[in-house]
Amino acid sequence: xxDVEQSLFLSVREGDSSVINCTYTDSSSTYLYWYKQEPGAxxxxxxxxxxxxxxxxxxxxxxLLNKKDKHLSLRIADTQTGDSAIYFCAESMVSxxxxxxxxxxxxxxxxx
Amino acid sequence: DTAVSQTPKYLVTQMGNDKSIKCEQNLGHDTMYWxxxxxxxxxxxxFSYNNKELIINETVPNRFSPKSPDKAHLNLHxxxxxxxxxxxxxxxxxxxxxxxxxxxxxxxxxxx
Numbered sequence: 001x002x003d004v005e006q007s008l009f010l011s012v013r014e015g016d017s018s019v020i021n022c023t024y025t026d027s028s029s030t031y032l033y034w035y036k037q038e039p040g041a042x043x044x045x046x047x048x049x050x051x052x053x054x055x056x057x058x059x060x061x062x063x064l065l066n067k068k069d070k071h072l073s074l075r076i077a078d079t080q081t082g083d084s085a086i087y088f089c090a091e092s093m094v095s096x097x098x099x100x101x102x103x104x105x106x107x108x109x110x111x112x
Numbered sequence: 113d114t115a116v117s118q119t120p121k122y123l124v125t126q127m128g129n130d131k132s133i134k135c136e137q138n139l140g141h142d143t144m145y146w147x148x149x150x151x152x153x154x155x156x157x158x159f160s161y162n163n164k165e166l167i168i169n170e171t172v173p174n175r176f177s178p179k180s181p182d183k184a185h186l187n188l189h190x191x192x193x194x195x196x197x198x199x200x201x202x203x204x205x206x207x208x209x210x211x212x213x214x215x216x217x218x219x220x221x222x223x224x
Binding site: 031033040041043086100104105 | 116152153154155157160202204211212213214215216217218
């Protein structure tokens, strides 16, 4: 994860919005992803965005991409206790390998 | 029908032992990966296989060796286990042209 950075912890109240931020360094990154990891489970792909997009919305999830600042964010509206998990930002480039680099993960805690 | 399955889920073993972790995917994907997640949840790619060819090998000790008997399997063999090998190991797969990986649920390895 030295190429992808995230804050490690975020705590919100149930019903509030959560915003998880990520910065990356590789300007040739083409795809940016958000994964969710619940306790004892593997990583689940939540959403992804192409680098030529600024925003992508999928139900309660909104992804914003600022390519100039290499900043990616994930907003979760109406956060629920079931959203408590670790969220990983990841980036990859167009190649046969599509090697994916992950951030260290942000642990989201939702308090009732 | 689990898409990417790993066995065992938990593995406790003594230093110096040799162990294997198995991974199978039923998605028909052509690339498989092994990731190591340390206690701080940092994910690091170890290996990937595409059509039985090793195409990524990061700075991983040669005590670790991936073995792919066929496109649907990528097993991880570890010789002379050390305390620092304790981690969660994730298998993942991807189809070239698709976005994102499908992860297994992980194998928690504890070396005592």
